[in-house]
Amino acid sequence: MNRPASARPALATFSAPRDDDALALVGLTVAYRVRGRDRDVLTDISLRIRRGEAYGLVGESGCGKSTVALAALRYLPRNGRVKAGRIAIAGDDVLALDADGLRMLRANAVSMVYQDPASALNPTLTIARQLSEAFEAAGADASTARARSHAMLERVRIADPGRVLASYPHQLSGGMQQRVVIAMALASNPALLILDEPTTGLDATVEAEVLDLIARLRAELGMAVLLISHDLAVIGRMCERVGVLYAGRLVEEGATRDVFERARHPYTVGLLRCLPTHGRNKHAGALDTIPGELPAPGASTPGCIYAPRCRLADARCREVAPPPHRMTSPHGEQMSRCHYHERAIELPFANLSESGDGLHGSGDQDRETEPRVVLRALDVSRTFGHGAKAVRALDAVSIELRAGETLGLVGESGSGKTTLARLLLGLNAPDAGGTVELDGQRLHAHVARRRGGERAALRVVFQHPDASLNRALPVKRLIARALVRRHDNAIDHDASDESRIAGLLEAVRVPARYLSARARQLSGGLKQRVAIAQAFAGEPRIVICDEPTSALDVSVQAAILNLLARLQRERGVSYLFISHDLDVVRYLADRIVVLYAGRIVETGPAGAVFDGPWHPYTETLLAARSPGPSSTSGTQRTPHGCPFSARCPRKLGALCDEVAPPFADAGDGHRILCHIPIDELRALQRAAADAQPAN
Known part of the structure; x- marks a missing residue:
């Protein structure tokens, strides 16, 4: 991360905005009126962002990060108000502006990119119409707006602007939607760009590309950036300075490296x-x-x-x-x-004893010297569409999940991870010839045709909790519905359910005050915690976790990972763990499967896969965690050769395009689908690492 040599140290506290401030908050206090009384959600916040500077704002969900952004733009909800303080953006006193002045400020000086790009795009309008509107709001006429829309999509590195302009939002991937939203935000050439969790839910390579894009555009346009994120690694990579919010108060601030x-x-x-941290796993402790x-x-x-x-x-x-x-x-x-x-x-470390976390299992299940295979997929494929429009989302994938282990499933969006999970759950049926087995017995392809015990054995935690929560029901009832015990084929609610519900919610860090809250009233992070508690309430043997921590801040993520590890130790629960966060996967997984374009390209013990040698695609995923641009984009595959050949930085030539590579054995069950010999891969990757500049 490059910093201007002339950059001056910024004052942590001050009394007035300065001329070179893109954003200045002085003594900002914000309150929401709830049940007839004001509740302060921000208290005496003072921070400044110089023109051209990137400032990160971190803290747990509920600390007030997004409220800072909404207050700066005067976008507070009807029950919110600024009780005290000053707000200045590019020299304008925001609180003193009338309606026309505020409209001009939002159109020309400041833009905001929200966490979920789909929510910022109108599903009924084409991208061309929506992007043109952004330029028209900044003063361009219709024809100029159309021309600038095409140029702006090129600027945000969209390879086929014409196709994207003619598309509707649902026809674009999440990463592509985020690029479009960034293009809309840059239409006014703002002095300040506010980014609220811009990479949540994006896989490692797309995240790296989006962050590299933001850094490049910031350098080109000289704009300031306020980056709100619970991902501390993103803040460390992108921002010169950082502020830490806790319960609406700025408790620490300084240069990112110092903090x-x-x-x-x-x-x-x-x-x-x-x-x-890098290299640590669940066996090293909580x-x-x-x-x-x-x-x-x-x-x-x-x-x-x-x-x-x-x-x-x-x-x-x-x-x-x-x-x-x-x-x-x-x-x-x-x-x-x-x-x-x-x-x-x-600061002393927390007491990480495993008592008192609300889990009351016996922990005395049978333990085998050689864990048996509890779930197996054999040559499962899945094709969507027909004829010329058919798309092979999975291609002859075989995996085994053993009792008490975690199998990590990694790969970019579109690689087939969630499709595989849905086949295992019976939500989609595989193509003819593929089978799924539980304890060696073939499972019916459709979940509705599976027996009750088979359905109870497999549970799922989805990436988006709304997929599993009834938004109209209170939290207490959502958990109670999953807490059932069967006696003589009847469903009986045990008298201890009240304490069990409380214990489950405590374990996943949901405060008791939310027991009566309905799912639709919860934040995204809280909904995900409730979904995890609901999944474990029925004491399943296998849990498929599809990005279960992507919406959680780091403190809750740590509690959830500790919870998952303890459940596994005590009850022999098995996990298929899908995540784009490779450090999280390394911490929890015993074995890793790497998917690319519906094919397995690497598999093996977690330590071997992460330490190398790697398939070139795995190497790309791991490199995306480091500062610097990603060297690949798009997901393409050749019909006969290696699925990664179109993007491979180590491509050998026509061989990779025309001949399917074999699985090579790197030892200890570590297999790599590549024409390059294992020893040569290891030497190439060691040379690349030696050539990297020291941090």
């Missing part, structure tokens, strides 16, 4: 420790977690707002609110609202 290398607030230290939960909105406390969850807190912390301590750090000024900021980095 990440030596955090000065226990909350920041806790967030960083929740990450599954992830550190942040105990307790966020205070309810509007909660007041005489001392430090974080004291109830802090392992450094003492009587002083509980009685006296800490002021903003400022100190000089290697890359600028750092601020921390902690009485003991000098020793925050020495």
Whole structure:
């Protein structure tokens, strides 16, 4: 990450905006009116973003990150209001603008990209119509807007702008939709671009491409960026400075390198420790977690707002609110609202004993020396469409899942991961010739034709929790419906269900105050936690986890990963774990399967797959986690040769296009589908690593 040599250290606290501020918040306090009383959701927030600077805002769900963005744009809901403070964007006093002035500001000076691109696009209008409207709002006439729309899609690296302009949103992938939304946001050449979780749900290579695109456009246009994200790795890669929000208060701020290398607030230290670090897995011990939960909105406390969850807190912390301590750090000024900021980095680790997490299993199931295969897919394929429009989403895929193990399934969007999961669950039927077996017995292709015990054995946690939650039902009833026991073919609700519900929700970090809330009233992260609790309520033997932590912040993600690991140890539960977060997969998985264009290109023990040698596609996925542009784009396959040959950076020539490669054995069950010999792959990848510049 390059920083201007002339960049000045930014002040952590200040009293007025400056001329070079793209955004300045001074003493901002925001309240929502709920049940007749104001509840403060932001308290005395002061931060500034210089023109051309990238600033990251991090914190758990509910800390107020998105409210900061909405307040800056004066997009607060009807029950929200700014109680105190100043907001300036590119020199304009936002709170003093009338309706016309505010409209002009939004049209010309600031743009926002939301977390879910599909929600920002009108499904009934073509991309051409929607993108043209963005240029017309900035003052262009219709013909000019059409021309600029085509040029802007080229600028955001869309290879076929004409096709995309003629498309409707549902005809584009998630990554393509996000590029279109970014193009719309840049139509006004804004001084400030606000990005609210722009890469959530994107796979590793698409995320790398989107982030590289944002960094390149920022450099070209000289715009400032406010990046809101729960992904600390994204913040570390993209931002010069970072602010940490907790319960509506800015508790730490400084240069990103200073904050990440030596955090000065226990909350920041806790967030960083929740990450599954490179090379660590579940066998090395549980992830550190942040105990307790966020205070309810509007909660007041005489001392430090974080004291109830802090392992450094003492009587002083509980009685006296800490002021903003400022100190000089290697890359600028750092601020921390902690009485003991000098020793925050020495925060004791959480008590990671496995007691008291709401799981009441016996843990005495049979353990085998050689775990048996509980779920098997044999040569399953899946074709969508017919004739010339037929698309082979899966091509002769075979996998085995053993008792008590986690099989990680990785690959880009469109590689066939979710299609395979749906075949295993019986939600889609495989093409003729493929079979799915449970405990060696063939399962019917359709879930409705499977026996009750077979359906109960397999449960699923979807990427999007709305797929499994009835939005009209309260949380308590959603969990209770899954908590059933069968006696003489009847469904009986045990008297202990109340405590079981409470235990499950505590285990997945859903506060008790949400028991009566309906699913539609919950945030995305809360809905995902409820969906996970619902999946485990019936005590399944196999759980298919399809991106179960992609919507969760790092503290809740750590708690969920610890929960999954403990369930597996105690009950022998098996997981098929699908995720685009390779560090999460490495932490939880025992074995890995890498899919590309519906084919398995690599499989083996997790350590062997992650440590190499790699299939060139696996190498691409792993490289996408590192700073720098992705070298590939699009998903293409040749009809006869290697499925990855069109994109392979190590392509041998016509051989890769014309001849299907064999599986080569790299030892210990590690197999790679590639024409390049294993020893040569290892040497090539070692040479590439040696050529990388030191960080």
